[in-house]
Every structure is written in structure tokens, then in C-alpha cells.
Amino acid sequence: MSYLVNLLASGLAVGAVYGLIAMSFAIIYKSTGLLNFAQGEMAMITAYVAWSISTSVDGNPFIVAAGSILFAIVFALAVERIAIRPMMNEPILSQIMVTIGLSVIFRSLVILVWDGLPHGMGIPAGDALVTLGDVRVRVAQIGVILFLFAAIVAMWAFFRYSRFGVAMRAVASDDGTAQLMGVNSGKVQMAAWGAAAVLSGVAGVLFAIGAELSPSLYALGLKAFPATILGGLDAIIGSAVGGLVVGITENLVGGYLSSGLKEVAGFVIIILILMIRPYGLFGEKRIERL
Amino acid sequence: MPDTAAQIAATLLELRNVQIVYDNAVEAVRDVSLSVPEGSVVALLGSNGAGKSTLLKAVTGSLHREEGEIEKGTIHYGGRDIGHARTEDIVRAGLILVPEGRRLFANLTVDENLTMGAHLKDTARMKFQRDAVFDLFPKLKDRRHQISGYLSGGEQQMVAVGRALMAEPRLLALDEPSLGLAPLIIDGIYDTIARMRRELNMTILLVEQNATQAMEIADYVYIMENGRVVLDGPAEKTRSNLDVQEYYLGFSGGGEHRKSFRDIKHYKRRKRWLS
Numbered sequence A: 001m002s003y004l005v006n007l008l009a010s011g012l013a014v015g016a017v018y019g020l021i022a023m024s025f026a027i028i029y030k031s032t033g034l035l036n037f038a039q040g041e042m043a044m045i046t047a048y049v050a051w052s053i054s055t056s057v058d059g060n061p062f063i064v065a066a067g068s069i070l071f072a073i074v075f076a077l078a079v080e081r082i083a084i085r086p087m088m089n090e091p092i093l094s095q096i097m098v099t100i101g102l103s104v105i106f107r108s109l110v111i112l113v114w115d116g117l118p119h120g121m122g123i124p125a126g127d128a129l130v131t132l133g134d135v136r137v138r139v140a141q142i143g144v145i146l147f148l149f150a151a152i153v154a155m156w157a158f159f160r161y162s163r164f165g166v167a168m169r170a171v172a173s174d175d176g177t178a179q180l181m182g183v184n185s186g187k188v189q190m191a192a193w194g195a196a197a198v199l200s201g202v203a204g205v206l207f208a209i210g211a212e213l214s215p216s217l218y219a220l221g222l223k224a225f226p227a228t229i230l231g232g233l234d235a236i237i238g239s240a241v242g243g244l245v246v247g248i249t250e251n252l253v254g255g256y257l258s259s260g261l262k263e264v265a266g267f268v269i270i271i272l273i274l275m276i277r278p279y280g281l282f283g284e285k286r287i288e289r290l
Numbered sequence B: 001m002p003d004t005a006a007q008i009a010a011t012l013l014e015l016r017n018v019q020i021v022y023d024n025a026v027e028a029v030r031d032v033s034l035s036v037p038e039g040s041v042v043a044l045l046g047s048n049g050a051g052k053s054t055l056l057k058a059v060t061g062s063l064h065r066e067e068g069e070i071e072k073g074t075i076h077y078g079g080r081d082i083g084h085a086r087t088e089d090i091v092r093a094g095l096i097l098v099p100e101g102r103r104l105f106a107n108l109t110v111d112e113n114l115t116m117g118a119h120l121k122d123t124a125r126m127k128f129q130r131d132a133v134f135d136l137f138p139k140l141k142d143r144r145h146q147i148s149g150y151l152s153g154g155e156q157q158m159v160a161v162g163r164a165l166m167a168e169p170r171l172l173a174l175d176e177p178s179l180g181l182a183p184l185i186i187d188g189i190y191d192t193i194a195r196m197r198r199e200l201n202m203t204i205l206l207v208e209q210n211a212t213q214a215m216e217i218a219d220y221v222y223i224m225e226n227g228r229v230v231l232d233g234p235a236e237k238t239r240s241n242l243d244v245q246e247y248y249l250g251f252s253g254g255g256e257h258r259k260s261f262r263d264i265k266h267y268k269r270r271k272r273w274l275s
């Protein structure tokens, strides 16, 4: 029983990481029709920057949190302005190619600026083990689960109650008409990239604290993207659920069947679900712009 | 330029010799000049593909979204050249379009659609305008929390017009507001247009295929065919002229052209379309 609960808890934690990055994919897709295949790499770079900050402030968690969130936003806005904005009126496929190109560049950048070795983040407050009944988890794992739920609530309220959030939904529904209302689609795109960077950046940092920092961190994006498809490409909260499903499935399969199957388990679930629900668990419209 | 300064001041929207192409190939509008005096209702009529919507896209700065381009000519609004202005700035200046086919944000509620109409206004102003729209369309107030995509066609058109009014238009352009609606609903829409003009002193550019009703409300009429203005004049005159205007009725060529049976049938078809 305790074995199962521990598997579920760590599945929930890694699922929350996938979920946050999956939400990032969905936020950008929903408001601009673009798939940012560099999302995982951007999360990885944020984690490396967090590490650099951590080593210079002796792992003070507050400074690391503030610094990495700030970096994630500035970095995303720079990428948006330099690489994505000029492509805004180009075919969506060319824009996706740009993000794939960026992902390769970012991966090399990590090796170039930092190194190729695994590291601990050096943040004792996040590393610490907590025992809750039968379950032993790290503070960072609890943190990422709480952050996911906070993000879900925040996104839900933002898109429902804030005027800018409503405008982003309007752009998602019909961007040409939204422009006729005076909506500036550049601003919408900036907001989407900024929000996505915060969610996936925090996910990357917390994952690195709970596990380790390494140049393979970008692969979180590869796990999160199918989770987005699972939840529904245009369903932001659905994507979070998709991430949790993938994370928990992986852990259960890895724990009870075989660790070799662990990596593919999530994908198998996704394929099965998509055969029944082609637009994902919570998707509402056709994927036309891909 | 023949215009005096006073005339320019009184003209809110002025198109001069405008030529528009799509994809560098399709000539959709050729050499169109048109002016909308402040406080007037101008109707722009014509059948399918005449180029009416294309003109409205040009006026709202949204041609580039469809690979369209103003090749020649100028568009002035409130004395300002808006031929290359961004839609956002045109909207801010009060030129608001109710697009063809309503184009509501289907999965947003009525309230949210209206809010979008006032996107460039602060929240206090938005709420004030929303109350004004609910006064004009009390039915929308009852439906305010419903998803707009599930409303009836007539209700959707009310939302589309209401959404445009949220922006406090100085010039309201309507692209075929009667499209696909039942006669009774159309009457309602036209009553509203008449009221907006009377009570809000709004300048209106009305694009229609439904010529009769549009002409009743308009001060001045332009008729387009194949990308050109083929006839224009005060609404009164044009109305009485209509039946004898051969080229408007689709006949080409000079006087020696004999009307065949097919032409007459064609004529009747057009007549019905006018009534």
C-alpha cells in the first residue's frame, strides 16, 4: 500500500511538471495558433540560470525563485520579439520550424555556457525530504504540485474574469475579428509567451531541484507535448490534467510492470485515448492551423 | 482638387480612385471614389462579388490579412490618410465595422462579446456603453450570460451591432446586416439603424444586397458591379431611376443590343431581388 502511495505521489509530482509545460504549449497554441517546440529547452535554460543564481546566493530559495521567474519572462519576450514576431504573418508551418531551430540552438547553448554534466541545484530548502504518513517526498515535489494547482486556478480566473484574458480567448476564437475590435495581436502573443515561460520555467527549476540538473532536461518538453495533445491542444486546464495522467501512468507502469516500459507507457495511453477522443480529453475544436 | 476646405471638413470618409488587388492578381475593386458626409447614411449596394466587402476591409485596414493591397488611390477618414493605418488605430479613431456574417466570438458569452467591442475603452466606460446597448436591445440583457454561438440569427445580429456600438463609433460600417435573417428581424435591424442615426447622430455606411430597404434609410446611394461604382446619387433620385437604369440591371453594350427573352427573365429576377 505504501509502495503504491509513494508511486502515486512521485507520479503526481512529475505529472505536475509535465502538466505545467503542457499548459505552456496550450497557452501559446490557443492564443496564436503556434506550437512552440522550444518550450522544454526554454524551461531547461531557466533551470540552468536558476542554478547559476543559486550558487551565487548560497541557495537562498526566494532569490532563486524571483530571479528565475524574472529571467524566464525576459528571455521569452526576447525570443518572441527577435525570432517569432517577424514571422507572425508567415505560414504557421514556417513559424513552427523556427521554434524547432531554436530548440536545437538552446540545447547547444546550455553545453556552451555551462557544461554537459549533471549537477545538484544546491538549494537545501528544496532538496529536503518530508515525510507525510507513508509518503516521503522532497519539498520541491510538493512545491511543483501546489504550483500546478495554483496555475490552474490562476489561468481559469484570468481567462474567465480579466478583460485581457477574454481578449485572448476572442483571439483564439477568431483573430481577424478580434483585430477589428482593436486587439493588438502582438501584445496577446507577448502575454502568451510570458505566461508560458513562467509556468514551464518554474516546472523546470523545481524538477531540477527534486531530481538533478542536466542537459537532458529539455526532454520534459517531449513528454509534455503529448500531454497537451491528450488534454486537448486548445484546452489549457485540460493539458494540466493530461500531464498528470502521463506522469502517474509512467510511474505506475515503471513501478509495477517494468522500468523499461516506463518511458513509453505515457505514449501508449495517449494513443489509446486519442483513438476514442481525437480532439483530446477536453479539446473543443479542430486542429486546423497546424 | 475641386473640393473646398469646407467640403473636406464635412466629409468623414473619402475614398478616391481606389484600386484593390488580392494576391497581386485578382482586381477586386477598380477606381472607386466614394464619400460619406458626417451625419449621413450612405448605402453601398451591389450583388455577389461586386467588391463591397473588399472596400470595407480596405477602410478598416484589414486587407493585408488576406493578401490584399490598395494598389492605387487614397482613403481619408476625418481628414487623415488611413490607407496604411493599423486596424487598432482606425478603431481608436471611431471607425467601426460590423463584419459580414456577424462573426461573433461563438464560444464567448453575450457579455464577453460586448466587452470585446469596448476593448480599447476603460472598464467604467465599457460598463456605461454596455448599459446603453442593453437599453437599445433589452433582449440581450436577458441573454447576457449565454454562449453567443447558440443564439438565434436575429439575436446574434443584435450582439454584432451592439458589440460595434460598444466602441462608440463615429462612423459605423455595416456589411450586409440583413444577411440570412427573416423579414421581421430585418425590419428590427433597420429600425435600430434609423434610431442610431436619429438619436446618436451616427454616420453610417451601409453595405447591402437588399437594396429596397437600404435605399429607404439612406441619404445617398452607390451601386457597384464588378469592382466599379456604376451608379451613384441621392437615394430619392436613384430609387425612381432604378428601373430604367439599364447597366445597373446587368445589360451590357449600347442601344442596338436587343433584349432577348433571357435578358427579360434576368430583368425580372433582378426586379424581384429589388422588392
Ligand SMILES: Nc1ncnc2c1ncn2[C@@H]1O[C@H](COP(=O)(O)OP(=O)(O)OP(=O)(O)O)[C@@H](O)[C@H]1O
Pocket (backbone or CB within 6 Å): B022, B023, B026, B027, B028, B046, B047, B048, B049, B050, B051, B052, B053, B054, B055, B066, B100, B209
Ligand atoms: N481573400 C480574397 N482573395 C482573393 N480574392 C478575393 C478575396 N476576397 C474576395 N475576393 C474576390 O474579390 C471580389 C470581390 O469580393 P467581395 O467579397 O468584396 O464582394 P462583395 O461585394 O462583398 O460580395 P458579397 O455580396 O457576396 O459579400 C470577388 O471576385 C472575390 O472573389
Ligand SMILES: [Mg+2]
Pocket (backbone or CB within 6 Å): B052, B053, B054, B100, B175
Ligand atoms: Mg461581401
